[in-house]
Amino acid sequence: MGVKGVLIEYGDILPLEEIFVDVGHQAGYTKSDRKLTEKAAKENEIEIIPLIQTFVISPCLNATYVLLQDLLQQTLDMHPNSNKIHIGCDEVMLNNVHDECYIKQMKKSERYIDHIQCIVNIVHQIRPGIRVLIWDDILRHDEFTKNDKLLNQLKGLVEPVSWNYVPTFHDYYKTLSAWKIYPKFFNNIWAASAFKAYPSLLYSLHILNTDEFLADNPFYDCETLMKSIGKYSQLYKLLPGISIYSSISSLFTVVSKIQNLLKLLYDTSPEYNRKYSFVRRYELDSQLTELKGFQNDLLSSKERLNHDLSNLYSKDIIDEWFDLYVIPIENQMYKAYIDFSPVFNITSWVRRPLI
Template identity: 25%
Template sequence: MYQHKVTNTKTIVTSHKKRLALHCVHNLTRTAMTSSYEPLFKSKIVHIDLKGSPPKPTYFSELFPLLAKLGATGILIEYEDMFPYTGTSLESTPALNAYTPSMVSQINQLAKENHLEVIPLIQTFGHLEFLLKLPQHMHLREVPDQPQAICPTHNETLPLLFQLLQQVAKLHPESKRIHIGADEVYFIGRCTACQDRMNNKLWSTSDLFIDHVSAVAKFVNGKLGMRPMMWDDEFRSFTEPQLVQSGIGSLVDLVVWNYKPTLELDRDIWTKYLNVFDAIWAASAFKGATGSNQQITSVRYHVENHRAWLRLIAEYRDTPYLSKFKGIMLTGWSRYDHFAVTCELLPAAFPSLAVDLLLLQYGENHVHLADQEAVQYLGCTGSFIFQQSQDTYYPSCNFPGWEVFSVIQNYGQVMEQYAKVLNDSVVRGWLTDYNLAKQFSSPTHLSGIGTELSYLQNSFDALKRESEIAFPAVYDMNTTKEWFESHVKPMADKVSELLMGIEVLRSKNVWPRRPI
């Protein structure tokens, strides 16, 4: 159904009997290798970040069954402005292509059919750009010219946030948990109202932060009957007595995030969290953590991040603390924030997600097995991890959105060629802005580089055609257009500019004496 033919690629044909025999041997090997391993994470939640490149709801009917097969137990849906908010104060908040209530219900039903828990995520402190950018809410900004964080002291703040949470909870009647965000609050205690409040109560910005998130958490617990979860990073600088005194440890499930191959989490932070919080979740990344405009997902990088998490949690296997670890959230960021360009598309990162989920099932030392199984599940050939180059082209796959994955791989190859051409000695020496401005260059050197630039121009045109054909199976036209304009068009325009410059330069037959 998803099979995509790639031209100029050697076709690998394997008989059905041989595939069946290999599959049986593989299953026996897997059983022998993993029979004694008890997975450290019972709950494996896959993050779907809708603030960038939101998939069509129909795509989830193909995606969710595969996630379940790979071992996922739930999804964390970060709606941002893709939720259909209503009411006088929120009716202008949804994106123009936001999901409808029936679409949200459809997603919930599809998740239920595949035994996937649904955890909605709504930011309630920082990363509220989608709300605070609007004229009707700009008065709630902590800093007037910064739409990143909301003022926790303004008397309209909590009622507005409670509306957001109530509407989301209403359309997720079977969800038991809700994530309230609260990471990366860049501005706190800056406005006059907050400073007066801190002075009157002899508070620090830490007190202000914990008062706000506690109020939100109590609302979620008491009024919505749901368990709140929140990111941990703002608590990293807190002292253990501060956290104990606040009572936050019993109010929220803490989600501790780190996306590096070597976890950058101080041991003292872990001790503090384990002593304070009743429930702790890990948060890894399968995409969206290696560059704000990254398009090619490094499977190796993200596998090492998951191996690091497995090593850390394994240290607590024989301690009473192990019961505090409730699961892991595999984050897949689509934008670094509301204003950033999109980073990796979900189908392009599926090899990473598949290997990561299987590694969590089989254990840190079974990377080869997780890789082999991921290749098999996605209907690909070769290896996602142990190939000679991270840019290896997979000639055939068979998973939802494979066509988009193919376009992104082509994009990676074109970008490599683009970088090579622009770093060419001719471009750097005879096709600079100075050469173009002065119309002064050697026609001897321009002919060859013109041919390479023309080839690149054709490649960019092909990428546009390919994306327009492949993307609609997963994305609406807005995502297709944004991806091309953000990640392809700037380079294509540069190539066109250089080609036009070459035409002008080659039209010259005599040149002035220096100085020019």
């Protein structure tokens, strides 16, 4: 597809009705939002591929598929122009945990295939001819790749989307046996980068993963990109998120200064020195004054970012972001004040040795 489509994993933000009406995110999409998205996608000739995780309830219960049929029906009704749907099925723990699973005797791998077949049948009943995508991380295991009978049951039903978290994206596939086996069973094979998720804090891995994915992607002309940077540099200023990017950059500049100063404080006045007040009090006082200045800068940056984020995100998302990336550094500053303040209360010192 190149740049002609966008894959959207909705989670709980679709404006679902009936039995799902009370489980959706309160700040999720409205029906008007969805219509606007469909209109914009059509005008720009971009296909939206909805991604709905379908392996989330016990596959051993008939009621599971009644529920999923309703979910898929509503999802596809909101995507009238989509001729592809992604049904997830990644990172699945193939455990027969429900009592019903022991009644219906099947191997875990067989149950996985059976589930996919059931979901594809439901999808094709709703929209005949639609192409069904699935993540491939379960299929690439030996119990599948070394069992032609299992994979053959998916022939013509799904299109696997291969992905990995490895920063050397393409090196991973050089030794992946599944990549050589898939063409025997699937007419179309997709590949995707991992731009987020596990390990959530190591963003550099995701950046390297996506960068290498784009660099060798036959649909992505990096030379054209380089020639267009001048135009894009002007275009990006019009994006609604540019103020957020600017505010986050400013905030983390302050955070970096605070982290460096805290390290200096604890390096030059370790716990032993603070215990006996053997510190350079003038320098310590100067550093704590500087820290208070940074605290004011952090507050200003935080207020600015909060304002910018509120233009695009709901309060719960903003609060979560600050809890993850700002509150910890604030707590470190408060701890520093508590650790170093007692030093200034001591006005006399014992003769050495201190112990």
